[in-house]
Amino acid sequence: MKGSLKMTNLLSRIRNSSKKTKTNTNQHRNRKRFKLRNQNAISIPKDLPSPHEEEDEEEENAEEGFKLKSSAPLLTHGVQPLGNLYLNPGSINSRDTGLGNLHTLSDELVLEILGFLDSTDLGVLSTVSKSFYVFTNHEPLWRNLVLENLNGGFQFNGSWKSTYVAASYPSFDISSNALKSFKVRDFYSDYLFQSWLCANLEMKPEWLERDNIVRKRGISVEEFVLNFEEPNKPVLLEGCIDNWDALENWDRDYLMQLSGDVKFAVGPVEMKLGDYFRYSDQVREERPLYLFDPKFAEKVPKLGSEYEVPVYFREDLFGVLGSERPDYRWIIIGPAGSGSSFHVDPNSTSAWNAVIKGSKKWILFPPDVIPPGVHPSPDGAEVASPVSIIEWFMNFYGATKNWKKKPVECVCKAGEVIFVPNGWWHLVINLEESIAITQNYVSRRNLLNVLDFLNRPNASTLVSGTRDRVNLYDKFKNAIEASFPGEIDELARKAEKKIQQKKLSFWDSVSDSNAGAFKFSF
């Protein structure tokens, strides 16, 4: 908040994609959920008109500033970030006056309280005051109501609230009612503003510029193992799925036709493809629901037959467990903006991800480099990170520009396969509606790692993709011994040798007077 800042209302700045503004980002952490919310101090222009007349303004040239999705509803209720309040001396925050005694609570706590109410209570509250009106229209509240009560069998109707009302009160005429939003003046709230902003932001071009992954086409399996799998480095492989029927056939209509009424796993619920696409076409939210089904080939066998594992990844030792193996293959469908925030793949496995339609932006950090803004607990069981992917880009991506160890980045397009080595942090965001297949696997190279992981004392919380977490270690070890007797011992011996060699070379370098480890000066 410096004196040199031009006074620009964030709303008009975004709408017009106009002049440069400096945003003061004070990060404060919500202790309970480890969400990072920015406090943007944005300044207001004296010369630009007030927020309520923006609809008539023309777009100016985009310099900096964020670009909104073209279909973004113009700030449904006129919520402004808290910073604006401080720059408007004498202004009262209608948030506080409208909440009454509850105004001392933070936005998160108020929303937490509202999370306990049913739709009728929320409806009543929305007419109690303008402030409550804004809070009760917070879409995630209605999303939870839909997912809890309608369980995936819902017809998305433009917004979660609308969807819920339409499903619960079919005779209620939605068109004339709840969607007629009231204009709200002088309502300042960082949480609600940020929520809206993240839901409606487009990916900035500069976030997509860096593409530094190694790309290979037509290499041999040996070359892949030697140069990438063994040293645990990511690579983008081109041309290795050209023979897939899926590449040719899979599009929306084809998939819908094949799957009929079969329900796929979408977050906490299961949905038919048609219903899912209806949702993904209309949705504008921070973290869209992502279709991520580990049993797609069992549900629709034809899907499983139209692709095959690329030749580099055929050695998959979890296969010895047969039907008892943890989840290992997923079909992934999602709209632009959906994806996964930073995580490490479970059970210490490696993965490959093939894009069949659309494109994905990937950011990868090696196992020893924790991405900015990500806070894993010491045992790795919990990872606290910003809620949405867009928020990570807004707040943390810039920091990586100055790092020596830059992340590996790429945009993976249809027909390309990315190899994600085990232990690597990765974040994925769909740049357009995408269909992809991914598999996790264990090869000889990371067999020992996986066994180690499964043998950990807290395996019951960390191991994923199977119901039998505690016994997985024993089962897997025994199955490997049965199919590949002596293999584990052999690998252990080799690993031990390597460690010894490394140790030797350390002592060599210390005793070597030319190493320059000790220098005396007089």
Added chain:
Amino acid sequence: MELLCIRQWISGLLPTVKKWLSAWCIKPVGGALVRQEPEYILLALMGSPLKKIMLCSSEKEIFSVEEQVMVQHSVIINNMIEDGSYNHEESKIPLDCVDSKTLKKVIDYCTHHTHHHNDNQEDLEAWDAQFLNVDSNGLYDLLMAANYLEIRNLLDLIYGTIKNMIKGKKIDEIRRIFNIKDHGFTPEEEEQNRKEYPHFY
């Protein structure tokens, strides 16, 4: 120094002792059955004071509380003690967002629930209801303190109370309960509300 060693030694012994003491009960004459925790028995027998920690409110008032009590209820304090950053001889835990009045209430809650966790459900609920009989601002201060310290059962209790303040009430009642003087709707907007949601009014 010696006392500290003894205390640490006792704490180290406790898990094993707890096992063979677990069948012991102490029944005070003429009152409700109260089962004493084995560690209290042992420490009482040994004559050692219970381990205490110091909490410092925003008004710089210091409260001495049994460590067990806070560790059982507050995730934040539990983490602090577990990772060893709290030095029993010197440290005070500063709680700058909690004032003395609220902190005292929080400590009351945790202490009661630790010492009386074997009481029957009705008694506990009655005590909780009495406990929450505070003015409205006190309630929200408690909520913020419980949120800050991450005391799950107190949070759930307060959320439940506030939920009941809202559930099933009419608009005017809610405005009265939460002291909302300026609802912010223009007369036209209120009229629109009345027409569209007559059943709420």
